[in-house]
Amino acid sequence: MKTILHIESSSNLHTSVSREIGAAALESLLRAHPGAKVVNRDLAKNPVPHLAPAFVEVMYTKPDAPELALSRELVDELKASDVIVLEAPMYNFNIPSVLKAWIDHVARAGLTFQYGANGIEGLLKGKKAILVLGRGGMYAQGPMKAMDYQETYLRAVLGFLGITDVETVLIEGVGMGPDKRAEALTKARARIATLTALKAA
Numbered sequence: 001m002k003t004i005l006h007i008e009s010s011s012n013l014h015t016s017v018s019r020e021i022g023a024a025a026l027e028s029l030l031r032a033h034p035g036a037k038v039v040n041r042d043l044a045k046n047p048v049p050h051l052a053p054a055f056v057e058v059m060y061t062k063p064d065a066p067e068l069a070l071s072r073e074l075v076d077e078l079k080a081s082d083v084i085v086l087e088a089p090m091y092n093f094n095i096p097s098v099l100k101a102w103i104d105h106v107a108r109a110g111l112t113f114q115y116g117a118n119g120i121e122g123l124l125k126g127k128k129a130i131l132v133l134g135r136g137g138m139y140a141q142g143p144m145k146a147m148d149y150q151e152t153y154l155r156a157v158l159g160f161l162g163i164t165d166v167e168t169v170l171i172e173g174v175g176m177g178p179d180k181r182a183e184a185l186t187k188a189r190a191r192i193a194t195l196t197a198l199k200a201a
């Protein structure tokens with residue numbers, strides 16, 4: 001049975017495009033993989049804390065310390081997943097800080113990556129990730145492309161952890177008027193139909 005980790009991070013609980021399209025992607029995944037188990041992590045409703053000094057104090061020396069309990073839980077949840085549906089709005093050209101805090105909890109030396117004889121090795125192999133990214137402006141092409149630290153960062157950090165099978169659903173230009181917003185949503189729904197992660201495996 002497949003396990004899908006569904007991560008939400010938009011602070012907009014009512015009209016969020018990443019939440020709307022992420023839910024549609026999840027629905028399609030469940031149609032392709034009936035019986036899959038879904039684990040939900042809503043980081044906006046239930047944020048994980050920023051890393052406290054007590055966390056960093058023990059993270060390399062006391063893997064069983066109580067300060068690392070949540071990190072262990074989040075790492076186990078991520079390790080147990082086959083597919084990750086990761087929703088992120090663009091905030092100030094990057095991801096929301098609640099999602100960054102989650103990354104700080106799961107990027108753990110010895111657990112999700114390691115320094116080996118051949119350099120850095122990501123330990124989360126064989127997973128697929130679907131990024132569902134909302135943006136007010138346009139970044140895929142044109143002059144703002146260099147300001148995209150959202151998709152580029154997520155791909156970099158997931159790749160570092162060994163997750164290289166990553167597909168993106170962009171919902172961009174949603175702040176550029178109702179027509180552009182509607183167009184972006186239609187395009188994103190069409191994109192969902194092309195995701196290879198939806199193929200039964």
Ligand SMILES: Cc1cc2nc3c(=O)[nH]c(=O)nc-3n(C[C@H](O)[C@H](O)[C@H](O)COP(=O)(O)O)c2cc1C
Nearest residue numbers: 010012016017018089090091092093134135136137
């Ligand atoms: C705090 C904040 C910062 C934002 N920063 C940017 C930005 O840097 N670039 C951009 O194109 N849109 C920006 N936006 C607009 C959002 O990316 C846009 O509303 C998008 O729809 C958010 O996804 P969501 O609808 O899933 O919340 C920002 C919105 C908020 C609330």
